[in-house]
Amino acid sequence: MKKTLLQKIILSAFVLLTLSTGKMNAQANIEYTFDGATWEGWTAQAGTGAFVSTFANNPNGALEISWTPGAETRNIIMYGNGPEATLNASAYKYIQVIISNTSSQIDVLRIRGRVSEGAFTNFIDVPITTNVADSFSTYNFEITNGSFDGTLDRFQIVFRRSDNGVITDDMATIEVDNILISTSTTLSTKNNNVSDFEFSISPNPTNDILNINTQEDLNSIEIYDLLGKKVLTANKSSKQINVSALNSSMYIIKLTSNNGVSIKRFIKS
Known part of the structure; x- marks a missing residue:
């Protein structure tokens, strides 16, 4: 910014x-x-x-x-x-x-x-x-x-x-x-992500494989579209997610662990 x-x-x-x-x-x-x-x-x-x-x-x-x-x-x-x-x-x-x-x-x-x-x-x-x-x-x-x-x-x-x-x-x-x-009245300050713990994704944009890098033991890996619809659930132990079947658009990846929830956006090209 x-x-x-x-x-x-x-x-x-x-x-x-x-x-x-x-x-x-x-x-x-x-x-x-x-x-x-x-x-x-x-x-x-x-x-x-x-x-x-x-x-x-x-x-x-x-x-x-x-x-x-x-x-x-x-x-x-x-x-x-x-x-x-x-x-x-x-x-x-x-x-x-x-x-x-x-x-x-x-x-x-x-x-x-x-x-x-x-x-x-x-x-x-x-x-x-x-x-x-x-x-x-x-x-x-x-x-x-x-x-x-x-x-x-x-x-x-x-x-x-x-x-x-x-x-x-x-x-x-x-x-x-x-x-x-x-949909919310609570517009205040902004952030691109929700982060209870650290993780990174690459490459971004991607057309097939999205790599996840985190030290957390994950409970779930989920991907949502921008309307909040879950479009993909990955194996919680996976460090690579194949997103090639998704349409070209912006998506949200949500990781859950015992320490909370962390979210990032990515683009499927």
């Missing part, structure tokens, strides 16, 4: 999964950290029209959005193509976004989308502030719009002016450090 040391300490623990007494909720949180070399399923909009954006990976771990504004540019957009694009909007109503916005004109974050191939709806407008370079703000909000219900087939995050004016400051950027979509 692109953070100062103090920010890293403060923002040290948002769990990827909601756990109760060491057990996984039926539905996991959906989280995007932008720590790797990809945009994690999000796409940009080229051109100089009403909706525009250009993506780049900041080397310190954030998705950097820039734009070349045109005469009608009013929306700096992120198109969701991952699990959020087929989201159960009846359950996932809580969102946390951590961004650095250096535009003096952009002051609204909008969640926009479409449910069951219906009309596009602006579900919520969240006021945001202007940041100095390398400083981040955290926005936690609940979508209470009654139209945010059912299954989404389109999901967008839009940055815009509250007065609906044209965006002209082409030297500004928005850095997106983290997006978290949750």
Whole structure:
């Protein structure tokens, strides 16, 4: 993440999964950290029209959005193509976004989308502030719009002016450090993992074998998709798991021992 040391300490623990007494909720949180070399399923909009954006990976771990504004540019957009694009909007109503916005004109974050191939709806407008370079703000909000219900087939995050004016400051950027979509009201600080004991996995991403390295005597090894569905159970003594049968996506590996539960994310390529 692109953070100062103090920010890293403060923002040290948002769990990827909601756990109760060491057990996984039926539905996991959906989280995007932008720590790797990809945009994690999000796409940009080229051109100089009403909706525009250009993506780049900041080397310190954030998705950097820039734009070349045109005469009608009013929306700096992120198109969701991952699990959020087929989201159960009846359950996932809580969102946390951590961004650095250096535009003096952009002051609204909008969640926009479409449910069951219906009309596009602006579900919520969240006021945001202007940041100095390398400083981040955290926005936690609940979508209470009654139209945010059912299954989404389109999901967008839009940055815009509250007065609906044209965006002209082409030297500004928005850095997106983290997006978290949750069924829980307890959005606080974030973490990529839950960790009662140490373990590592490699390679990540992987297309076949996932290696586990831990000193723990494990009671179970389980793999879940991002909707919280268990997709694989491995032998507890196994140090190598064959994940070749899984679809290309992001998954969660959960290890349980007498010392507790530890969780990490991995990508099946």
